[in-house]
Amino acid sequence: MEGLLAQNWGRMAVLAAIFALVVIGVLVLNAFVAGRQAVRRRIEASAGQLPDGSAMSLRADATRNAWTRLVDAIERRGLSLSDTNAEGLRARLISAGYSSTYAPRWFTLIRLGMTLGFPLLFITVSLTSNESPSLIKLYFIGSISAVAGLYLPNLWITARSDRRQQKIVNGFPDALDLMLVCVEAGLGIEAAFDRVGREMSISHSLVSEMLGNVVLELRAGRSREESLRRMADRVQVDEIRSFSTLLIQSDKLGSSIGTTLRIYAAEMREKRRMRAEEKAHRLPVLLSIPLVACMLPVMIGVLMLPAGIRVIRQILPVLAGG
Structure with a gap:
């Protein structure tokens, strides 16, 4: 029992160290990106230009909600949520129907939360279960869940943009x-x-x-x-x-x-x-899949069953008598 507890504590310590290294790497990378963006803002301000999203509107106070306050609170503590390709991300979000100036930062916050939250959720569920998983299993499934959390928001935006278009x-x-x-x-x-x-x-x-x-x-x-x-x-x-x-x-x-x-x-x-005709011409090809998988075996069975019964009735007695 003591060896099992020591093994579990050792695994938790290794996982905590890996998580700390990942968090430190993310914070260092965000600090580096935030520094570059701060330099870019100062350059644009000196040239008489305002960065995207900094312009205030008459409805700014009315559009502030819980997400906006959360983003402002996180950025005040030194974690920048601005994307390196801000213009491209904002264009994608607008085409998907999210036209708010805070939408790129909300999107970055959701991606960051899902990237870190999915592995933590899986590790928490695994450690609280009766069977303790191996370290390799935790590492691979945690990595896959982190990648899924990183790319699922992009897939959602792409799908929503395609539907709107x-x-x-x-x-x-x-x-x-x-x-x-x-x-x-x-x-x-x-x-x-x-x-x-x-x-x-x-x-x-x-x-x-x-x-x-x-x-x-x-x-x-x-x-x-x-x-x-x-x-x-x-x-x-x-x-x-x-x-x-x-x-x-x-x-x-x-x-x-x-x-x-x-x-x-x-x-x-x-x-x-022409688009309607193209969809109509695709129907026979799409219908062939359930036809071959479901209807064709039944039709073959119905057609071949009488012949099979006749063969069994006539040939088997002859073979048995011979």
Whole structure:
């Protein structure tokens, strides 16, 4: 019994040492990154620029919640939650629907918590169980759980971004048709965006939100070209990016926006029809898997069973008599 307790205490000491080394490595790495980012902020401040996310808004006090206070408290204690690729991470989060300025730091905090929490949870459950696992098993499963905690948030953001992009692509041809009707009725492009956004708030809420953001930026004084480019950058969909480029070129060259919308709306409807046909053509291939795995053995059994019974009735007596 004493040897078993000594062995368990030895394992716990080794695991505690490994955990301490990992935590110290993470803190040192974060301190190094925070130092570089502080230098970059001072350089940008001296050049008269503000870093991303530092601008205050009139709704800053209203948007502060428990997560925001937690992030501020952690950063005040010296642990920076800013990502090295802040612009790319913020673009990915915006395309996934998380447009808050604190979203990148929330994402980093969640990744850090899952990376350290999954191994700790597994080690705690293993040590409190009746069977004490081996050190190699704890090490490998703890490493796998840490990697899972590191990459699961990325997979979640990617999946959510893909779902949003698919919904926008499916609803954008209807928005183009309504926009064409509004422009041909005499409305300007800003009024058309506003009207179509309000009309599609129930059927296609993501398209309505996208158009509403463009209208708000135009009313705030931003140029049409910059507002359309920002819309394409937020959504990160090829069809929206092409649409923004077409409107910008039509505005610069002075061509008819109605003609541009009519041609692009017909092209988008054709693409949607082709996507539907592609899904329909994939159905036979997808149905062949359950057909071969489930139905084909049953059909073979039904067809071959009478022949098998007849063979048994006629051949076995002959063999037994011979």
